[in-house]
Amino acid sequence: MAIAPPSERIWWREPIARIELIWIVIGFSWGLVMFFTMVFWHSVGEQNLSNEAYKTTPEKFQAKVTEMVEQYTVRDEAGIPVVRPPAGSDVYMLGRLWQWYPLLELEKNQSYRLHLASMDYQHGFSLQPVNLNISVHPGYDMVMTITPTDSGEFTIVCNEFCGIGHHLMIGKIFVVE
Numbered sequence: 001m002a003i004a005p006p007s008e009r010i011w012w013r014e015p016i017a018r019i020e021l022i023w024i025v026i027g028f029s030w031g032l033v034m035f036f037t038m039v040f041w042h043s044v045g046e047q048n049l050s051n052e053a054y055k056t057t058p059e060k061f062q063a064k065v066t067e068m069v070e071q072y073t074v075r076d077e078a079g080i081p082v083v084r085p086p087a088g089s090d091v092y093m094l095g096r097l098w099q100w101y102p103l104l105e106l107e108k109n110q111s112y113r114l115h116l117a118s119m120d121y122q123h124g125f126s127l128q129p130v131n132l133n134i135s136v137h138p139g140y141d142m143v144m145t146i147t148p149t150d151s152g153e154f155t156i157v158c159n160e161f162c163g164i165g166h167h168l169m170i171g172k173i174f175v176v177e
């Protein structure tokens with residue numbers, strides 16, 4: 001029993017049984033395999049994000065979002081602006097209780113640098129149905145380069161519980177030809 005003190009106080013000087021040693025070696029080796037798989041899979045696996053993160057503040061990030069919204073809004077949906085920034089540019093989306101803002105319209109096969117940050121608490125950006133996921137925090141600007149390869153309407157759900165309106169926190173990215 002692990003709760004009771006060991007009968008021999010200097011228990012680590014006890015000889016190790018061969019079978020126990022074998023298990024320790026197997027367990028440790030498997031740990032190493034799993035560790036290096038993470039490193040290997042980051043470059044080989046296609047589902048891993050190579051994102052960058054920068055320090056920011058909600059005020060600074062909000063200012064970037066506002067600037068983009070004022071320049072490139074093309075229409076609105078239920079009162080939320082749909083923004084169509086130029087291909088290749090930096091695009092901004094913020095998460096806050098309980099909204100992804102603004103909605104984006106992007107061109108197929110063009111690359112954008114997508115910036116994400118939270119205005120308040122932690123949110124989870126989850127792009128469906130491609131299942132691209134990233135945590136969004138206040139104070140950090142998470143940047144990734146995205147190139148939409150399919151046109152259509154993509155839904156963003158929040159996958160980090162953030163309070164009473166969590167399930168209503170839905171955004172959209174429209175990809176057009």
Ligand code: CUA
Nearest residue numbers: 123158160162
């Ligand atoms: Cu934001 Cu859940």
